Amino acid sequence: MARQIYQAIVDGILGGGVYALMAVGLTLIFGVLDIINIAQGILVVVGAYLSYALSVHLHVDLFLGLLVTVPAMFVIGVVIHLAFIRPLRGRERTSMSLLACYAVAIIAEGVLYWIFGPGYVTLKASYINSSVRVFGFFLPYIYLYGFALAVALVVLLYGLLYRTKFGRSVRATMQDQTAARLIGINVNRVAALTFGIGVAVTAAGGMVYGATSGGFNPNSGYDLISRLLAIIILGGLGSIGGALAAAVFMITLESVVDIWSPNWAILVFYAALVIVLTFRPVGLFGRQAVRAQ
Amino acid sequence: MRSNRTRFLSVGVAACAAAALAAGCSSSGGGSSPAGGKGPIVIGTSLSLTGDFSVDGQAFDKGYNLWVSQVNKTGGILGRQVKLDILNDNSSPTQVVTNYQKLITVDRVDLTFGPFSTLLTAPASATAHRYGYAFVEGAGGGGLVFAQKLNNVFDVSLPVVNELDPFTAWLKTLPASQRPSSAAYPMADDPFAMPQVQRTQGILQPLGIKTAYSKVFPEEESAYKAPADDVAASGAQMVVLGSADVPTVSAFMTAFEQQHFNPKIFVAAAGPDQGASFTSAVGTANANGMMVPDAWYPGSLNALSQAMVRDYVAKYGGSPSGINADVAEAYSVGEVVDQAVTHNKSLDNTKLISYLHSGVTLQSVQGPVRFNSLGENLVATAFIFQWQNGKFVQVLPKGAPGSTAIVYPKPHWAS
Numbered sequence: 001m002a003r004q005i006y007q008a009i010v011d012g013i014l015g016g017g018v019y020a021l022m023a024v025g026l027t028l029i030f031g032v033l034d035i036i037n038i039a040q041g042i043l044v045v046v047g048a049y050l051s052y053a054l055s056v057h058l059h060v061d062l063f064l065g066l067l068v069t070v071p072a073m074f075v076i077g078v079v080i081h082l083a084f085i086r087p088l089r090g091r092e093r094t095s096m097s098l099l100a101c102y103a104v105a106i107i108a109e110g111v112l113y114w115i116f117g118p119g120y121v122t123l124k125a126s127y128i129n130s131s132v133r134v135f136g137f138f139l140p141y142i143y144l145y146g147f148a149l150a151v152a153l154v155v156l157l158y159g160l161l162y163r164t165k166f167g168r169s170v171r172a173t174m175q176d177q178t179a180a181r182l183i184g185i186n187v188n189r190v191a192a193l194t195f196g197i198g199v200a201v202t203a204a205g206g207m208v209y210g211a212t213s214g215g216f217n218p219n220s221g222y223d224l225i226s227r228l229l230a231i232i233i234l235g236g237l238g239s240i241g242g243a244l245a246a247a248v249f250m251i252t253l254e255s256v257v258d259i260w261s262p263n264w265a266i267l268v269f270y271a272a273l274v275i276v277l278t279f280r281p282v283g284l285f286g287r288q289a290v291r292a293q
Numbered sequence: 294m295r296s297n298r299t300r301f302l303s304v305g306v307a308a309c310a311a312a313a314l315a316a317g318c319s320s321s322g323g324g325s326s327p328a329g330g331k332g333p334i335v336i337g338t339s340l341s342l343t344g345d346f347s348v349d350g351q352a353f354d355k356g357y358n359l360w361v362s363q364v365n366k367t368g369g370i371l372g373r374q375v376k377l378d379i380l381n382d383n384s385s386p387t388q389v390v391t392n393y394q395k396l397i398t399v400d401r402v403d404l405t406f407g408p409f410s411t412l413l414t415a416p417a418s419a420t421a422h423r424y425g426y427a428f429v430e431g432a433g434g435g436g437l438v439f440a441q442k443l444n445n446v447f448d449v450s451l452p453v454v455n456e457l458d459p460f461t462a463w464l465k466t467l468p469a470s471q472r473p474s475s476a477a478y479p480m481a482d483d484p485f486a487m488p489q490v491q492r493t494q495g496i497l498q499p500l501g502i503k504t505a506y507s508k509v510f511p512e513e514e515s516a517y518k519a520p521a522d523d524v525a526a527s528g529a530q531m532v533v534l535g536s537a538d539v540p541t542v543s544a545f546m547t548a549f550e551q552q553h554f555n556p557k558i559f560v561a562a563a564g565p566d567q568g569a570s571f572t573s574a575v576g577t578a579n580a581n582g583m584m585v586p587d588a589w590y591p592g593s594l595n596a597l598s599q600a601m602v603r604d605y606v607a608k609y610g611g612s613p614s615g616i617n618a619d620v621a622e623a624y625s626v627g628e629v630v631d632q633a634v635t636h637n638k639s640l641d642n643t644k645l646i647s648y649l650h651s652g653v654t655l656q657s658v659q660g661p662v663r664f665n666s667l668g669e670n671l672v673a674t675a676f677i678f679q680w681q682n683g684k685f686v687q688v689l690p691k692g693a694p695g696s697t698a699i700v701y702p703k704p705h706w707a708s
Binding site: 263 | 342343344345347348350351384482508509510511513517518519520522523526538539540541542543544545546547550551552553569570573574575576706
């Protein structure tokens with residue numbers, strides 16, 4: 001039993017990295033734009049399909065393919081912002097953005113059905129099915145690489161936010177949009193670029209999701225969104241490091257409970273969210289704390 | 294002025310009376326168009342063209358449309374062409390009810406065909422029952438459907454609870470020393486997957502095959518790795534997976550390979566039967582030795598099936614081995630309804646229900662069809678299929694026409 005628990009903890013930590021990759025874009029977009037991008041699930045799937053197309057048609061390695069898919073997803077993000085989010089104005093902006101993002105999800109799903117059809121596809125590479133033995137545990141390479149990628153991306157985003165001029169503009173916009181405008185920051189430009197970056201990061205999440213799921217089709221995004229929302233709420237809306245910490249915590253918890261009851265594991269996943277929010281309503285690394293940094 | 298009003302009133306009353314009469318006719322015994330009509334016979338169905346069951350839903354769409362094109366080529370039914378009225382339910386058990394209500398009360402279809410999956414067939418059949426429509430379906434063989442005890446439901450396929458019976462029968466014939474000593478039974482929380490795996494466990498345990506793992510997991514793509522790792526940790530020699538689709542089986546196979554776990558037997562309730570969808574997901578080499586129960590496969594010796602396979606390839610392209618078994622289930626629905634309507638020389642749903650309950654044996658691409666009082670197909674034959682070197686072959690029942698030797702133990706993962 002102890003061995004199973006250790007294995008579940010290792011699985012949870014590595015699996016948490018995969019979810020963090022999918023969730024950081026969501027939390028970044030919320031932090032700057034006050035928008036819950038409920039199209040995030042389908043955008044993860046779009047990222048997975050881009051990797052699939054490169055891998056199948058051009059035989060590009062999945063990780064190498066990120067050099068193409070990340071910029072491509074950045075462009076998609078900026079276009080979504082310009083077409084659906086930016087036109088929203090007034091007090092109802094946040095609630096209307098939910099509908100706008102839902103429309104994006106429906107459109108993206110339809111386009112994917114049109115291009116790829118309903119059949120399930122999987123990403124293939126030698127490191128997906130193989131693993132390395134460490135202290136008696138088999139650690140799948142894809143999860144190890146995915147976790148490393150998650151940590152690298154979180155560090156990169158921190159560097160972007162806290163070590164660059166653009167990052168200062170983003171943080172100023174996060175704290176007070178009106179004040180940011182008054183000091184000459186082009187808030188619309190910052191918002192569009194941030195949305196683009198949030199979606200671009202999702203390309204990496206999509207690739208690792210595609211490689212670790214049993215298969216995906218255009219409908220697969222709907223299973224993801226509730227988990228991703230739970231993770232960013234627990235981590236603290238707007239907190240990038242919080243998303244990684246929360247993803248690792250929740251997936252590990254779920255993995256351990258799964259040993260006794262897979263059905264209860266999902267319930268515990270969401271129960272943990274409720275319990276943490278009861279004592280800490282802003283999540284583990286809440287937005288007020290993030291904005292105060 | 295007065296005469297105008299009187300005339301207007303009388304026309305109105307006549308129109309109301311006609312409408313009431315028409316509504317009365319259509320609500321008792323289903324479809325409204327007379328058998329001797331000249332327009333097309335309209336058959337309504339709801340399919341999961343999007344959502345969780347979209348792969349199966351679209352295969353059903355192909356099966357229904359293939360049957361319609363074939364039946365129209367030979368003059369239709371009762372001399373009338375057949376037309377499908379298909380609505381998309383997005384794999385939702387609530388939307389499927391709305392769709393059948395629209396098909397019956399607004400579109401006034403003559404007949405209804407079932408949707409995909411037990412989960413959707415159960416509420417859909419209750420709706421059709423309310424309006425007196427016969428509900429012939431091909432993918433609602435779970436207990437949830439028959440537990441309603443509706444007289445209008447007819448499942449042309451094999452009842453799912455019996456799907457693995459040839460597999461357990463084969464294990465019984467093996468000497469105890471050759472049987473796997475332990476088994477794992479991971480099951481998706483699904484009315485199709487669970488009953489057959491639970492029944493299998495109930496049969497194999499008394500044979501001395503120790504249960505190393507038996508748990509139900511949520512049917513969610515994100516939830517497969519942890520139970521798969523637990524099954525691998527159990528070290529069971531045989532895995533009977535209660536799966537409902539390809540991603541579930543694929544996720545378990547990948548996790549097993551990552552954990553260097555290769556059971557001697559790996560049989561899944563669904564997934565490996567989905568032709569090219571399965572092999573493209575797991576790789577042809579890795580599919581080697583994977584088993585699945587079903588009532589049909591593209592290489593079936595049934596003459597009706599061979600004709601359907603030829604017509605399918607001519608219409609949709611591809612190869613026979615890539616044909617999803619759902620296509621045959623859908624096609625069988627059309628065949629059974631065709632025979633019933635032709636025999637009755639009527640589209641009257643009440644007569645259709647009586648005829649289908651009469652104990653008559655009908656023919657389909659899946660084999661013979663005869664219904665009991667619950668609408669289960671009593672004479673459907675269960676088979677077990679196995680992927681062997683890129684070919685999907687029938688292996689059980691042992692000695693049955695078309696069965697080839699089973700590969701046991703399962704070869705090691707290829708990659």
